Amino acid sequence: MTVEKAKKMIEIFERDFDKEVLECELPVFACFTTTWCHHCYPTCLFADQLVEEYDGHIKFVRLDREKNPQIAERYRVVAVPTILIFRNAREVNRLIGFHDRSTLKPVIDIVASG
Numbered sequence: 001m002t003v004e005k006a007k008k009m010i011e012i013f014e015r016d017f018d019k020e021v022l023e024c025e026l027p028v029f030a031c032f033t034t035t036w037c038h039h040c041y042p043t044c045l046f047a048d049q050l051v052e053e054y055d056g057h058i059k060f061v062r063l064d065r066e067k068n069p070q071i072a073e074r075y076r077v078v079a080v081p082t083i084l085i086f087r088n089a090r091e092v093n094r095l096i097g098f099h100d101r102s103t104l105k106p107v108i109d110i111v112a113s114g
Helices: 014-022 040-051 069-074 101-113
Strands: 028-033 059-064 082-087 090-096
Touching: 014 028, 014 059, 014 069, 028 040, 040 059, 040 101, 082 101, 090 101
Parallel strands: 028 059
Antiparallel strands: 028 082, 082 090
């Protein structure tokens, strides 16, 4: 019997950003974090809980703002956590600060349905 690994957001880096986000056919939920951010961990944890629910409808990625400064600068990410939602290579929504499942889900539902 094999144990299936739970799906979670994947961590990406600047070199992967265009391919993983801008060229993705699915809408993309991109969460910018840092290792020292106290609100990032729970926000990402809530997002991780949604990955399986939206599998095949939305791609979930995580970027460390400090390890990816050019992407953070390109999209003017100064506060963490910042969530950018992309569709067709364009930013369609932005959430800044702590968000729990009850505030993430309605935003994701809109993107997933449209």
